[in-house]
Amino acid sequence: MKAKSKTIEFALAAATFLAASNSMAETTLERARATGSITIGISTEVPFSFIEAGQPAGADVVVFKHVASKLGIHEVRAVLSEFSSLIPGLQADRFDVIVAGMYVKPNRCTQVLFTTPMHAQGDAVVTLSGNSKGITSYKSIAADPTIKIGYIAGGTGVGANLTASGISPGQISTYQDNLAGVAALKAGRINAYASTSVIVQTLLNKLNDPTVERVRPFEQPLVDGKTVVGFGAFAVRKGDEDLRDALNVELKKYLGTPEHLNAVGPFNLSSDEIVPALAAETDRLCSE
Known part of the structure; x- marks a missing residue:
């Protein structure tokens, strides 16, 4: 009887360990798809990100919600942060993606992974x-x-x-x-x-x-x-390459389309800012 009890205990322990291991191995993208929810970090960077009527808003937020929905993620929560605290907040797991018009810069590329650029401006x-x-x-x-x-x-x-x-x-x-x-x-x-x-x-x-x-x-x-021209993009944690890649797939389908231009037009963005970004490469921007 004791042997049988020990066997059951071992099986339960093994199952618990396996479940914990699977949970630990789950990526941010996998978790977001499984729950249908993701948390973004924003700053008061009008028109790219801000809070309006208690909800996240802005040109970058609108774009993120669109591409996230294409990934099966329909709930986008937001954490409002000072701009200088966005990268530390991302690294501390306070949120999963920076959505705030952040420029792709070499010093930032050592700390985070940037998506394809979405807009360019002086x-x-x-x-x-x-x-x-x-x-x-x-x-x-x-x-x-x-x-x-x-x-x-x-x-x-x-x-x-x-x-x-x-x-x-x-x-x-x-x-x-x-x-x-x-x-x-x-x-x-x-x-x-x-x-x-x-x-x-x-x-x-x-x-x-x-x-x-x-x-x-x-x-x-x-x-x-x-x-000098600055190129804005989303940023994710180092190690979240699958999330960056998934966002890039949807961004490349969406950026520059009439639907996209209509969505960001109310935020003072036009083809003047969008078209130059379409030819930009994140790897090159990170090395300049």
């Missing part, structure tokens, strides 16, 4: 109306050490462009989000605020504030003699 600068400092480019800021400029913390694309243009660290401040940056501008703590062109235009449209304006014309920064 930089833009906001000043108080009248642009009293006469800003026309990042170089014009570098030439006047009294000018102070801000950008979003963790925004390595804009930050790298400021530094590459010769702007000294003492002229640069970072802010937790774009609204905080504009507030600092209006309070006189900085003379200019920089972000990507689509984000700046969307922000100004939303604020409808006559006391601030977009610098036009604005000369795009040059790095190694080339105009």
Whole structure:
């Protein structure tokens, strides 16, 4: 009887171990497909990601929901985070995918896996109306050490462009989000605020504030003699190659289609931002 009991106990233990092993081996994609649910990390990066009426919204969120649905994942939950905390949050398993207009950059490629790029854009600068400092480019800021400029913390694309243009660290401040940056501008703590062109235009449209304006014309920064363009993509954890690959399959079917352009049009994205991204390669962007 004891032998039989021991055999049953062993069988139960083996079954428990096997179940645990299978659970441990389950990938993020497999879990998401099995549950029909996935969690994304977003930031207040209008128009790419933000919270509206308690729900995640934005151009990148709309695209993600579409491709996720094609993978059998119909529930998309969101965790709102400061932009600079998105990669640490992904690595800490707080969410499964970064959906926030994040640029594909070599330093980020060492920490996360990026999907195929979805949009491309340059930089833009906001000043108080009248642009009293006469800003026309990042170089014009570098030439006047009294000018102070801000950008979003963790925004390595804009930050790298400021530094590459010769702007000294003492002229640069970072802010937790774009609204905080504009507030600092209006309070006189900085003379200019920089972000990507689509984000700046969307922000100004939303604020409808006559006391601030977009610098036009604005000369795009040059790095190694080339105009700098940022390419935005989704990001997943290292080790989640199957999730990245599955997203890429659906993205390549969707990006640039009339359905896609209609979906992101309300967020101030057009073929001007989409078409250049279609020819971009993530591996090349990660190595530049």
